[in-house]
Amino acid sequence: MKALLATAAVSVLLLAACGTAGGTGATTVNATSAPAVNPNARTVNATLTDSKILLDQSTVPSGKITFNVKNGGTMVHEVVVLKTDVAADKIAPNPDEPGKMSEDGSQGESGDLDPTQAKTFTLDLVPGNYVLICNQPAHYLLGMHTAFVVK
Numbered sequence: 001m002k003a004l005l006a007t008a009a010v011s012v013l014l015l016a017a018c019g020t021a022g023g024t025g026a027t028t029v030n031a032t033s034a035p036a037v038n039p040n041a042r043t044v045n046a047t048l049t050d051s052k053i054l055l056d057q058s059t060v061p062s063g064k065i066t067f068n069v070k071n072g073g074t075m076v077h078e079v080v081v082l083k084t085d086v087a088a089d090k091i092a093p094n095p096d097e098p099g100k101m102s103e104d105g106s107q108g109e110s111g112d113l114d115p116t117q118a119k120t121f122t123l124d125l126v127p128g129n130y131v132l133i134c135n136q137p138a139h140y141l142l143g144m145h146t147a148f149v150v151k
Helices: 002-019 024-033
Strands: 042-048 053-055 063-071 080-083 106-109 118-125 128-133 145-150
Touching (some): 053 145
Parallel strands (some): 042 063
Antiparallel strands (some): 042 053, 080 128
């Protein structure tokens, strides 16, 4: 009886090892859970701290731009992309929402991101000057804005 149980246990282990030898299960799960990214888009990586928006590049060619945004701060943040010729630190306040800035010229945004959360979104941007801001109440005033140029 012990020999039969030992043989059965070894057989189960061998079958399990053979079943994962191809590795297709893990690869399929990762491939389907990855965000869809436009292969023709330029990519800009943005990290949000509690006082800054850090970009890996601040000038890109026009067209489809994919923003990979990660909240590295300790509170909720967001990125709003504004097309404007106004300097990054001169965006007008929103008279209807104290502590927030006007989103005139908004091209799109990440939406709210909790700490450690990340999001990818793609916008089709024409040449011009842009400002990326966090428009959570008072975050812009803390310095969460940066200039961005599309050529």
